[in-house]
Amino acid sequence: MDHDPLTPDLLLGAIEWERTERGLLPHRLPARARAQNPEPLLALAEVQPSSVRLLLRTRATAIELDTLPTKRVYPGISARPDGVYDLLVDGRLHASTTVPGGDTLTLDMATGALEHADGPVGTARFTGLPDRVKDVEIWLPHDEATRLVALRADAPVEPVTDRRRRVWLHHGSSVSHGSDATSPTSIWPAVAAAHEPVDLVNLGLSGNALLDPFTARAMRDTPADLISVKIGINLVNADLMRARALGPAVHGFLDTIREGHPDTPLLVVSPTLCPIHEDTPGPTEFDPEALRAGRKMFRATGDPAERASGKLTLVSVRETLSRIVRERAAEDPHLSYLDGRELYGEADHAELPLPDRLHPDTAAHRRIGTRFAALAFGPDGAFAPAPGTSSH
The missing domain is CATH 3.40.50.1110 (SGNH hydrolase)
Structure with a gap:
């Protein structure tokens, strides 16, 4: 499959995008607001990409998205399920998947302490897409911070420029x-x-x-x-x-x-x-x-x-x-x-x-x-x- 550039014109739902050494990080508050925020739990929340998604037009039947998620761990509590990626074809849910690996953030609910550990990049894979030109949306996990690393598809992808929605x-x-x-x-x-x-x-x-x-x-x-x-x-x-x-x-x-x-x-x-x-x-x-x-x-x-x-x-x-x-x-x-x-x-x-x-x-x-x-x-x-x- 060919690599396609992850550019902001493929991305909807974020206020800003930050290019980091480990991938493209969506933010739901702008840098000015983040600089004025003293609360670590807000910093965690705004970087979780609720309703942030990729939107592209393609006839690809297979798409892969490499991401670096951050999994939250609460000591003493049952493990949280991995964040879900939903893929829509022309507005209808086609498939869902998860991404293994990623960083971990351990939150001690008794003390409020946070501990971060780096982890590996994982891949969200979608296959069996209809073989026709279509609009594809990939919704990122709403409650799991996610850096976007690479996008691959078995046909060219392009941004959707004629979407006329409020x-x-x-x-x-x-x-x-x-x-x-x-x-x-x-x-x-x-x-x-x-x-x-x-x-x-x-x-x-x-x-x-x-x-x-x-x-x-x-x-x-x-x-x-x-x-x-x-x-x-x-x-x-x-x-x-x-x-x-x-x-x-x-x-x-x-x-x-x-x-x-x-x-x-x-x-x-x-x-x-x-x-x-x-x-x-x-x-x-x-x-x-x-x-x-x-x-x-x-x-x-x-x-x-x-x-x-x-x-x-x-x-x-x-x-x-x-x-x-x-x-x-x-x-x-x-x-x-x-x-x-x-x-x-x-x-x-x-x-x-x-x-x-x-x-x-x-x-x-x-x-x-x-x-x-x-x-x-x-x-x-x-x-x-x-x-x-x-x-x-």
């Missing part, structure tokens, strides 16, 4: 990042984007949807036709701020986005249902009894009585977001609000409970994404195409 820029927490879905195209933003379809830029940042000004500036400066921000769960489980700070922080985040996108449809999404934090403040911590049994579970450690002193709960966050959007919409006709419980609420939790009490599984991601597509992209939704236009 760009949807989304920001949210680990739920938007994709925890705990099993593959990159099964996370809820990818499910929703495929229903329309639109080109997704996913700034879901596990544990770090915290109204950071540098994230708002990154969104301000990123071209987009549609924007959504899903706010709330991380503010509660990080116990980051009190009620007094929340309103001004939300206003400031939205003001910054509007500096670069004054008329773009902007949808504010409140938290989906999470029973442990509906009325109980954070912080969230790993459940020590579950950890002793080798399982990852979460618990809320706040006291509901602390709501009186301004500690946040999901109920109070939803009330604040709804009020702010209602007030701002009087002067901003392109601003909308969606209650996250319309995506995943009490009935959904009864049927599809959160396995670790915090994150939806693949079936719940599919439901959230399908509902978001209907509510946001439907005829009456915030992202409905203008009459006489289409994103297809």
Whole structure:
């Protein structure tokens, strides 16, 4: 097979690309934002390529992608499965695979210590592709940092230059990042984007949807036709701020986005249902009894009585977001609000409970994404195409 250059015009969904000695590394926050970030867990999250993919046109029947993944290891917890690579042909899932080897990053959940060890490059192989000219997408693992090393195919590949889709820029927490879905195209933003379809830029940042000004500036400066921000769960489980700070922080985040996108449809999404934090403040911590049994579970450690002193709960966050959007919409006709419980609420939790009490599984991601597509992209939704236009 012939080697094909890995160039940025084959790559979608990242904010920046960094050429390193060990491969091409996608970033979901720009260098300026990364320089202002003191939090190592955000650095880990932004480099995990959620919704980042290669897009190419070819009649190749076999494609190989050499990558250098970073596998995360949690001592005392069952080994994580290898990250999944999904290959789509003309928008339909054709095959999935994993890549062995790679670097390892050991995270001690008791102490927060990180230890990195180098490992070998691996290869994602896809064969049996239809023998015709087609658009091929290779979605990188949503939760596994991945450097791209080499691309090979048994026919020439070229960038897709005639794709006329609206760009949807989304920001949210680990739920938007994709925890705990099993593959990159099964996370809820990818499910929703495929229903329309639109080109997704996913700034879901596990544990770090915290109204950071540098994230708002990154969104301000990123071209987009549609924007959504899903706010709330991380503010509660990080116990980051009190009620007094929340309103001004939300206003400031939205003001910054509007500096670069004054008329773009902007949808504010409140938290989906999470029973442990509906009325109980954070912080969230790993459940020590579950950890002793080798399982990852979460618990809320706040006291509901602390709501009186301004500690946040999901109920109070939803009330604040709804009020702010209602007030701002009087002067901003392109601003909308969606209650996250319309995506995943009490009935959904009864049927599809959160396995670790915090994150939806693949079936719940599919439901959230399908509902978001209907509510946001439907005829009456915030992202409905203008009459006489289409994103297809």
